[in-house]
Amino acid sequence: MQTVRRVLDRLYTLAAVLAGLCLIIILLLIVLQMLARWSLTAPIFYPITEAIPGVPDYAGYAMATASFLAFASALNKGSHIRVSLLLNALGPRARWIMEVWCFAIATAVGWYVSYYIYRMIGFAIKFGDVSQGQDATPLWIVQSPMLVGAVILAIALTDNLITLLTIGNHRIVRDVADSHAE
Secondary structure: OHHHHHHHHHHHHHHHHHHHHHHHHHHHHHHHHHHHHHOOOOHHHHHHHHHOOOHHHHHHHHHHHHHHHHHHHHHHOOOOOOOHHHHHHOOHHHHHHHHHHHHHHHHHHHHHHHHHHHHHHHHHHHHOOEOOOOOOOEHHHHHHHHHHHHHHHHHHHHHHHHHHHHHOOOOOOOOHHHHOOO
16 A cells, blocks of 8 residues: 555656646746747847747647646645635534545546546547647647646545545645644
């Protein structure tokens, strides 16, 4: 069981690191776009902007990828919005029941979203969908990281639900700001 726990924790950490790398890519793409705007007045940057059409589109793809990859880590770090006010007002047994109910619904929704993203990618491949921007990137390429992030989130929700049912407590670490609110 310890091996499974280590693999899952490393998976969540890897997804968070990849999300961070996507944010760095966004920064680099924004700087590239700034250089492109300067190229109107300084022709020295012109070859850079001609080499990569659709820079804003790629920044958007990286933002979507970063968001989906960060979901599982954010869940386990307590960064998602939870209704702690209601949960803190309940007794231990009622709180456990409410948390099981919430995690069960969230887990079902997480797998449902993952399935439909998978289907969306299948349709994009089947119909040869490409982005509407200058880059004309095949949509399945930019949608696939969303599927990876959604599946990792669904795994994290399932992990927390199973842990809650077997051990009696989930794996969400309370955020420092949340602990000062009491």
